[in-house]
Amino acid sequence: MARIVGIDLGTTNSLVAFMDGERPRIIPAATGARMTPSVVGLDARGRLLVGDAAKGQLTVAPERTVAEVKRLMGSAERVRLGERTYSPTEISALVLRALKEDAERFFGEAVDEAVVTVPAYFTDAQRQATKDAGQLAGLRVDRILNEPTAAALAYGLDHLDKEQTVVVYDLGGGTFDVSVLEMYEGVLEVKASAGNNRLGGGDFDRSLADWIFEEMERTHAVDARRDPRLRARVLSAAEEAKRQLSGSEAAIVSLGGIAVRGGAPVSFEVEVSRRTLEERIEPLVRSTLESVRSALADAKVEARGVAEVVLVGGSSRVPLVRRMVAELFGKEPRRGVDPDEAVALGAAVQAGLKTGAISAQTGIMITDVCPFTLGVEVSATAGSQIVGGMFSPIIPRNSTVPVSRTEIYATAGDQQRVVEVRVFQGDARMVRNNVFLGQYTVEGIPPGPKGSQKVAITFSYDINGILQVTTKVLSTGKEASITIDKSPERMSIEERTSSAARLDREWAPGRPAGAAASTLAAPTPAAAPPAAEAAAAPEGELLAAGKRRLAGLPAAQAAELGAVITALEQAMKAGDRAAVARHEARLTDVLFALE
Ligand SMILES: Nc1ncnc2c1ncn2[C@@H]1O[C@H](COP(=O)(O)OP(=O)(O)OP(=O)(O)O)[C@@H](O)[C@H]1O
Ligand SMILES: [Mg+2]
Incomplete structure (x- = not known):
């Protein structure tokens, strides 16, 4: 049986897991890390870096590094890395590719x-883009799984005998989802999901960074927002402080070299209290509770009737989040489910169900829902007036999937020969307040007075959350069907082929030795950089700066700096990009601290 891995492609971190017998297990990266930062960058030689290596250069080279690309999935936006641009799908493909290589190294064989x-709240276009990213990375993605459903699977595997209502609250780096499930006899039935695909820990960071920007401006008259590197350093310091505040009441934010005055570097330090953070993020956390209430209402479950609240996602570690969730449910959330790994482990369980690695005797089964209402735009007559832009739902939100529903519409005008089918997702009465998914034209309608011709529109939403629309002109029996995502943002086959070739060319196999499995198609080697460019590589510059600074330092500081320099030199010699990036980042910090 071919191997299928489970992948949690996160906004901040991504993980890959597999079924090790009857248990799901995380596959570590070559560095031993269990999570790979979802960060992609170009190194000074123009080769692509993924994961820790890219994260390491986020603050030193923000202009050629990108994080949180998941937020852009399915959009037509381009991501700039240095002089080049990529689609969000391509960037995600690189992250997937790194995970694929980790898995191949782990197994010693190809994983495809x-x-x-x-x-759960991802739209059709976002799901399609995710599938495309898999394909670009050389992975077939037949099955897309909702994150809270995956977490529920990981949890459910250990609680098969229970009969209870469970809520999974997943607050990650960039998205929030909540699902309400019924468990009985090994069946996990998702009753309702809700969420916000643009809310997560990254927003907490930005909110705290805004406070730091203001403090810096007030005390030092420095506007860090205007300098991309300083801005990136503030954001990273904000994230660090936020994490510390999960464990302590106060944290110090300390940044060296925020400006140069009279030839001397200026440094900045401020203490931030947990209270300050909580005041700022409270409205964001409150908004997640609204989604929770809406999911509970749709599932017809009372908050007090929920037996277990499972918190997943790194941001669920924020004490305010735990507190507010506990208050809503009147009980402490469950501990013992790893908030970082549950989604990836659940994806592996799903993979195991697909290959049959999980035997039928285990008896676990899961059903899911479509978390939003899907429908079309219609016109309605009000007296003698025709009002356009009205939303007519076809699949109500939280229907169990797969689901297929048909509605019949009549022509709105006399002698009407075409019908424009415009598809939307959302719950607003007017389509302008919903999310547009796509459109197409039904032609060849026999002319007649308005209302005389009828068109049946069928929506089929599959287990992967992909929508197929079929129309039938009743008088002629003529049918037409499209997968909704023929959107302009979707890559064509030619684009996919050329993109895959490009990524191959630019991919830096500079991951730790042995990372590239022999089963992979050999990537076209990147052209050797011109000597001048190599010499000007920032790693060389930074190292030289470190060595210059070493002279005349007091012993204790010289020892610290010397150790970082040695580590960096060794990593460079070994060609270990991840370590180089890490030591560079440390060297930058040490140099700043010395100023
Ligand atoms: N101890 C902590 N306290 C507060 N926040 C934390 C802590 N640890 C991690 N985080 C935050 O969790 C977020 C990352 O969580 P996670 O890895 O679950 O996200 P993700 O899966 O990448 O994102 P998503 O699921 O939204 O796509 C980051 O914003 C990080 O700052
Ligand atoms: Mg996540």
Whole structure:
């Protein structure tokens, strides 16, 4: 049986897991890390870096590094890395590719299929883009799984005998999802999901960074927002402080070299209290509770009737989040489910169900829902007036999937020969307040007075959350069907082929030795950089700056700096990009601290 891995493609971190017998297990990266930062960058030689290596250069080279690309999935936006641009799908493909290589190194054989998770609240276009990213990375993605459903699977595997209502609250780096499930006899039935695919820990960071920007401006008259590197350093310091505040009441934010005055570097230090953070993020956390209430209402479950609240996602470690969730449910959330790993482990369980690695005797089964209402735009007559832009739902939100529903519409005008089918997702009465998914034209309608011709529109929403629309002109029996995502943002086959070739060319196999499995198609080697460019590489510059600074330092400081320099030199010699990036980042910090 071919191997299928489970992948949690996160906004901040991504993980890959597999079924090790009857248990799901995380596959570590070559560095031993269990999570790979979802960060992609170009190194000074123009080669692509993924994961820790890219994260390491986020603050030193923000202009050629990108994080949180998941937020852009399915959009037509381009991501700039230095002089080049990429689609969000391509950037995600690089992250997936790194995970694929980790899995191949781990197994010593090729891996070409994955179950990939997405936020339950991801739209059709975002799901399609995720599938495309898999394909670009050389992974078949037949199955897309909702993140909270995956977490529920990981939890459910250990509680098969229970009969209870469970809520999974997943607050990650960039998205929020909540699902309400009924468990009985090994069946996990998702009753309702809700969420916000643009809310997560990254927003907490930005909110705290805004406070730091203001403090810096007030005390030092420095506007860090205007300098991309300083801005990136503030954001990273904000994230660090936020994490510390999960464990302590106060944290110190300390940044060296925020400006140069009279030839001397200026440094900045401020203490931030947990209270300050909580005041700022409270409205964001409150908004997640609204989604929770809405999911509970749709599932017809009372907050007090929920037996277990499972918190997943790194941001669920924020004490305010735990507190507010506990208050809503009147009980402490469950501990013992790893908030970082549950989604990836659940994806592996789903992969195991697909390959049959999980035997039928285990008896676990899961059903899911479509978390939003899907429908079309219609016109309605009000007296003698025709009002356009009205939303007519076809699939109500939280229907169990797969689901297929048909509605019949009549022509709105006399002698009407075409019908424009415009598809939307949302719950607003007017389509302008919903999310546009796509459109197409039904032609060849026999002319007649208005209302005389009828068109049946069928929506089929599959287990992966992909929508297929079929229309039938009743008088002629003529049918037409499209997968909704023929959107302009979707890559064509030619684009996919050329993009895959480009990524191959630019991919830096500079991951730790042995990372590239022999079963992979050999990437076209990147052209050797011109000597001048190599010499000007920032790693060389930074190292030289470090060595210059070493002279005349007091012993204790010289020892610290010397140790970082040695580590960096060794990593450079070994060609270990991840370590180089890490030591560079440390060297930058040490140099700043010395100023
Ligand atoms: N101890 C902590 N306290 C507060 N926040 C934390 C802590 N640890 C991690 N985080 C935050 O959790 C977020 C990352 O969580 P996670 O890895 O679950 O996200 P993700 O899966 O990448 O994102 P998503 O699921 O939204 O796509 C980051 O914003 C990080 O700052
Ligand atoms: Mg996540």
